Amino acid sequence: MCRVARGQFHLLDLATVIKEVDDHIVEGLLHCSDRNCQREYPIIDGVPLIIRDIRSYLSDNLFQVCQRTDLSETIESVLGDCGGHGSVFDAIRQHVSSYAWDHYGDLDPDEPPGDPRPGSMLRVLRRGIALSGLESDRPDSMLDVGCSVGRSTFTLAETLDRPVLGIDLNLPMLRVAARALREGVVRYPRRRVGIVYDRREFPVSFRCADRVDFWACDATALPFAEESIGAALSLNVLDCVHSPMEFLSSLGAVLQPNGRAVIASPYDWSSSATPIEGWIGGHSQRGPDRGASESILRQILTPGHPQAIQSLRLIAENNCPWHVRMHDRSVVSYDSHLVVAQKVG
Numbered sequence: 391m392c393r394v395a396r397g398q399f400h401l402l403d404l405a406t407v408i409k410e411v412d413d414h415i416v417e418g419l420l421h422c423s424d425r426n427c428q429r430e431y432p433i434i435d436g437v438p439l440i441i442r443d444i445r446s447y448l449s450d451n452l453f454q455v456c457q458r459t460d461l462s463e464t465i466e467s468v469l470g471d472c473g474g475h476g477s478v479f480d481a482i483r484q485h486v487s488s489y490a491w492d493h494y495g496d497l498d499p500d501e502p503p504g505d506p507r508p509g510s511m512l513r514v515l516r517r518g519i520a521l522s523g524l525e526s527d528r529p530d531s532m533l534d535v536g537c538s539v540g541r542s543t544f545t546l547a548e549t550l551d552r553p554v555l556g557i558d559l560n561l562p563m564l565r566v567a568a569r570a571l572r573e574g575v576v577r578y579p580r581r582r583v584g585i586v587y588d589r590r591e592f593p594v595s596f597r598c599a600d601r602v603d604f605w606a607c608d609a610t611a612l613p614f615a616e617e618s619i620g621a622a623l624s625l626n627v628l629d630c631v632h633s634p635m636e637f638l639s640s641l642g643a644v645l646q647p648n649g650r651a652v653i654a655s656p657y658d659w660s661s662s663a664t665p666i667e668g669w670i671g672g673h674s675q676r677g678p679d680r681g682a683s684e685s686i687l688r689q690i691l692t693p694g695h696p697q698a699i700q701s702l703r704l705i706a707e708n709n710c711p712w713h714v715r716m717h718d719r720s721v722v723s724y725d726s727h728l729v730v731a732q733k734v735g
């Protein structure tokens with residue numbers, strides 16, 4: 391839905407199909423159905439961009455949106471050498487490398503043996519599903535918030551046999567997900583060392599792929615009708631959004647009564663992602679909670695507490711190891727805090 395006017399929601403119409411491959415709209419336009427708005431939301435590389443301030447998003451991320459995806463490994467490596475370490479091009483490759491490796495490396499026939507193995511996100515997902523009881527509940531629809539390259543979305547749809555929509559704001563990562571969906575191929579640059587990346591390309595196939603889609607949406611302003619989503623998963627995203635409180639209240643608003651959200655976070659706060667005022671803990675160590683993110687999140691998820699968002703109640707929690715591979719000789723290890731919250735009925 392279009393939610394340009396705060397508090398108002400209008401359905402989107404599919405206005406133009408520019409390019410279609412099989413059943414997938416690769417390029418097109420969605421329009422707000424409100425005559426006074428008529429905002430346009432583009433579909434690019436198979437990903438609808440349904441973001442409230444679409445103009446700012448596109449102007450801030452023009453490089454990512456216009457980035458070529460058809461270049462050979464050799465030319466990409468020349469661009470990487472010339473752009474150098476820390477360039478936007480390099481940052482995109484590093485991100486895609488880390489997440490595509492963890493999400494899909496287990497399916498890559500050329501992935502070398504050794505420790506750690508890919509698949510740490512899947513371990514968090516499985517522990518979260520077990521903790522939440524979603525397998526017996528089977529919600530009618532699910533969101534995978536901050537899905538990045540999308541393996542969690544496919545796995546959720548397979549495990550629960552339900553439609554799952556993966557959303558993220560990072561178009562280069564969503565492109566990997568959308569290509570896996572549309573072409574059954576994962577292609578990503580796997581970082582070896584420095585600015586040296588090896589291209590990986592291998593087939594993937596997922597049961598229930600017809601129940602999956604990937605959209606670019608902001609987790610802090612979800613473009614869905616209130617109480618329309620059965621359940622949500624959000625792994626390692628809470629400490630990456632610009633406003634964690636807006637993210638939690640947006641989740642609380644779209645979940646159906648009693649709907650569950652599985653939320654994991656290693657609380658790796660950084661002011662480049664979230665202004666310090668928005669962090670849940672991680673500061674104010676002289677306060678009553680001594681800066682502990684876990685206890686402040688528990689209060690936020692306790693309806694009635696003065697700091698609570700009121701619509702979500704914590705019903706279970708646990709921890710789970712998770713890692714992010716940086717290059718051949720560097721892996722960052724985390725202990726992700728898993729919570730299951732339920733929409734107050």
Ligand SMILES: C[S@@+](CC[C@H](N)C(=O)[O-])C[C@H]1O[C@@H](n2cnc3c(N)ncnc32)[C@H](O)[C@@H]1O
Pocket residue numbers: 489492511535536537538539542557558559560563607608609610624625626627630631632
């Ligand atoms: C640390 S990664 C975790 C990815 C994946 N869930 C996993 O566990 O492997 C955080 C993800 O959140 C996404 N993200 C950050 N802010 C977002 C926002 N406001 N809306 C949607 N996604 C966001 C990032 O683009 C990134 O893909």
